[in-house]
Amino acid sequence: MADSEQSVRHPLFPPSSISFPSHLWEAPPLLAVPANLTPRLLDHALNALHACGGARVVRQVSGACSAAFRQTAALNMTELVVRTLPSPSAAQGPGPDAYKGWLFKWTNYLKGYQRRWFVLSNGLLSYYRTQAEMAHTCRGTITLATVHIEMGDTCHFVLTSGGRSYHLKAYSEGECQRWVSALQQAKANATQMMPHSDDSGDEGPLAQPDRALIQGALKTLASKLEDLNTCNELIGKHGAALQRSLSELEDLRAASDGVDKLKTVNERATLFRITSNAMINACQDFVDLAEAHSRRWQRALQYEREQRHHLEETIEQLAKQHNSLERAWRESPSTHNKGAEGTPEGESSEENEDIEFFDAMEDSPAFITVPAGDHSQHRCLFTIAFSLCLQEGSGCYLRRGRRRRIPDKPNYSLNLWSIMKNCIGKELSKIPMPVNFNEPLSMLQRLTEDLEYSELLDRAARCDSSLEQMCLVAAFSVSSYSTTVHRTGKPFNPLLGETYELDRVEEYGYRSICEQISHHPPAAAHHVISQRGWTLWQEITIDSKFRGKYISIMPLGNIHLKFHASGNHYVWSKVTSTVHNIIVGKLWIDQSGDIIIMNHRNKDKCHLKFSPYSYFSRDVPRKVTGVVMDSEGCAHYILSGTWDDKMESAKIIESSHGSGGSEGKQKTVYQTLPPKLLWKKYPLPENAENMHYFSSLALTLNEPEDGVAPTDSRLRPDQRLMEAGLWDEANAEKQILEERQRLERRKREAQANLALEEGKTEPDPLIPLWFDKRTDTESGESSYVYKGGYWEAKDRQDWSQCPAIF
Numbered sequence: 001m002a003d004s005e006q007s008v009r010h011p012l013f014p015p016s017s018i019s020f021p022s023h024l025w026e027a028p029p030l031l032a033v034p035a036n037l038t039p040r041l042l043d044h045a046l047n048a049l050h051a052c053g054g055a056r057v058v059r060q061v062s063g064a065c066s067a068a069f070r071q072t073a074a075l076n077m078t079e080l081v082v083r084t085l086p087s088p089s090a091a092q093g094p095g096p097d098a099y100k101g102w103l104f105k106w107t108n109y110l111k112g113y114q115r116r117w118f119v120l121s122n123g124l125l126s127y128y129r130t131q132a133e134m135a136h137t138c139r140g141t142i143t144l145a146t147v148h149i150e151m152g153d154t155c156h157f158v159l160t161s162g163g164r165s166y167h168l169k170a171y172s173e174g175e176c177q178r179w180v181s182a183l184q185q186a187k188a189n190a191t192q193m194m195p196h197s198d199d200s201g202d203e204g205p206l207a208q209p210d211r212a213l214i215q216g217a218l219k220t221l222a223s224k225l226e227d228l229n230t231c232n233e234l235i236g237k238h239g240a241a242l243q244r245s246l247s248e249l250e251d252l253r254a255a256s257d258g259v260d261k262l263k264t265v266n267e268r269a270t271l272f273r274i275t276s277n278a279m280i281n282a283c284q285d286f287v288d289l290a291e292a293h294s295r296r297w298q299r300a301l302q303y304e305r306e307q308r309h310h311l312e313e314t315i316e317q318l319a320k321q322h323n324s325l326e327r328a329w330r331e332s333p334s335t336h337n338k339g340a341e342g343t344p345e346g347e348s349s350e351e352n353e354d355i356e357f358f359d360a361m362e363d364s365p366a367f368i369t370v371p372a373g374d375h376s377q378h379r380c381l382f383t384i385a386f387s388l389c390l391q392e393g394s395g396c397y398l399r400r401g402r403r404r405r406i407p408d409k410p411n412y413s414l415n416l417w418s419i420m421k422n423c424i425g426k427e428l429s430k431i432p433m434p435v436n437f438n439e440p441l442s443m444l445q446r447l448t449e450d451l452e453y454s455e456l457l458d459r460a461a462r463c464d465s466s467l468e469q470m471c472l473v474a475a476f477s478v479s480s481y482s483t484t485v486h487r488t489g490k491p492f493n494p495l496l497g498e499t500y501e502l503d504r505v506e507e508y509g510y511r512s513i514c515e516q517i518s519h520h521p522p523a524a525a526h527h528v529i530s531q532r533g534w535t536l537w538q539e540i541t542i543d544s545k546f547r548g549k550y551i552s553i554m555p556l557g558n559i560h561l562k563f564h565a566s567g568n569h570y571v572w573s574k575v576t577s578t579v580h581n582i583i584v585g586k587l588w589i590d591q592s593g594d595i596i597i598m599n600h601r602n603k604d605k606c607h608l609k610f611s612p613y614s615y616f617s618r619d620v621p622r623k624v625t626g627v628v629m630d631s632e633g634c635a636h637y638i639l640s641g642t643w644d645d646k647m648e649s650a651k652i653i654e655s656s657h658g659s660g661g662s663e664g665k666q667k668t669v670y671q672t673l674p675p676k677l678l679w680k681k682y683p684l685p686e687n688a689e690n691m692h693y694f695s696s697l698a699l700t701l702n703e704p705e706d707g708v709a710p711t712d713s714r715l716r717p718d719q720r721l722m723e724a725g726l727w728d729e730a731n732a733e734k735q736i737l738e739e740r741q742r743l744e745r746r747k748r749e750a751q752a753n754l755a756l757e758e759g760k761t762e763p764d765p766l767i768p769l770w771f772d773k774r775t776d777t778e779s780g781e782s783s784y785v786y787k788g789g790y791w792e793a794k795d796r797q798d799w800s801q802c803p804a805i806f
Contacts, residue, residue, distance in 0.1 A: 148160040221293075235279060403700055455508070461563050488587040497802075554576050558781060569779070575595060606627070650672035771786055
């Protein structure tokens, strides 16, 4: 080798590598970078070049990445110098709807508005106590696809989603307007991207708080994996090219070709090393990112496990305390009533700063009651006397020979999630359920169970004042929920044409008849006539949805009540029932919503509010409040109580507007007389916890009786087998009945299609036997009402019209 060609080593290769002439190092090598190299990989390549002493990096703009390094002149014609590259963080900016900043969120009346860090991204609005919490704890997430945005006062706006309201304030009007605009745009984008389905209900898809973060992490990991695949392809190509160049170098014979071949080998070896370093850096980034997210998810999972365990222990402890208190009250109710009157209210404990309170603004009553005088002693005596009267009355079933108990419920275990996991979002009546989740009563019998406190209507029929009558009607509407507090079992869905009668003329003066008039959607008609001056009828359609964590049951339709003497015609509807902890924890039921009771004769009105249960609320659980107003909107009575215990009424003697409440809103202050007890729940029978928590009336609803129609629910075989504790046999019988009903429906549909094809008259649809659809002259509502004939057919024992459904 000549002296001018001093032997040097390429800095990218180890000492044992090939030596190259020094004239090849007069200038940094001109390297070709394939055009399909991503910015992140090109950034890794730049780092590798800087470690090598620098290079002029060019990007090949033509598509031929493997044909590089032929001639320097040819490369200059097809390559473009890359001077700057964006960093990975800059390349991954926020999405088009990303927005973040500080807002004030209403928490409760004790703390008022608290500053929270809000982040809007991917159709979700999440909030945190501080910016540092974004790495580990999200305090709440709002799905914008179903949210309602409403502008309030200065710098104030309200987001309503899923029955819950979020009251937010910004620092300035401009900031408030920017937030509202960003939220509206994000809502529009989320609505367009939201999947549509035929079974969609009133709520959108369930959004998990960490969904946006998880999706972002998965996208980042997928991008890193794509970079690794690209590096792998480039290494394979450059390695093959380097190997060919080395083979050609070994086969050299002429010295004049050595310089060009060594230059080609040098370029290809350098590019191979750069690509290898980029591959190593990309692998390291991928591993680091995966480990970081893995640790974060493990911490979040551990935190959720601890929280769930803590909540389960708390709820179990509260349930035990509740049961012990309830047993103590049953043993000596008068003693506990006196003790409750004399016990001073304890001071509230200090609030934990780590607790995030639910919004309480919407639940706060719009009025305050102030008793006009202290008559607690008379009220206590009246309460004790009424309780003793109710206890004495609850023993009437013994005197009339009604049964007092049913066989104990077997202790069978079954995994609910294995059945329900594929039914999220579907209507509950369309889900095939085993009897393990039922109670041995049909939905028709549950409707009849509303008459548990029919004496309230008997008292109302004797009232001269329509407003006092309205109070008793309101108490009756609330009392129908008292039996549901522990009743987590699903009633049997009646077969089409199934009926149920309850004849209590001798005991309570009324007769009741129900009929299933539709199967999908399930609908039932109910009629009750009393010899004590009133008639009640209703058509109820059950709409239910399974939401994953809870089941919502929405009864659709109105209840009509008419008093014979006065002609007062009352109409109201039912509230939504929710069964919580379907998957994990102990099942519990809540009632929420509003009931508007309207007297169509004189336009008197009562507004009842069922407050939803909140773990952090200081209100009494299962609270119900209401106001009775005349036709001019003037309030006359205040109603208060709980739907699982009692209701009271207090007559208003004076009303005034008090000083402002929160945000300057004024509350009406009513001065009332001492409250009077309207209704008190009967104590449950002994051993009720082993008899599906049935009340005294519910225990008798499925009791066999002679002379009933062959379509009566008492004769349903799967229901009778379940009551007897034979659940396996009941499940088999239930499948047979349901399959028979499906075959009958298909047969009717086939007959209708055949008649349509042949041009014949379509056969009449299956119509109810005992109910006709009519329009009410007072309310203008069209519904199924009793057309008569059932009790006459029972007297004759002529059931020839009844179908054989069992």
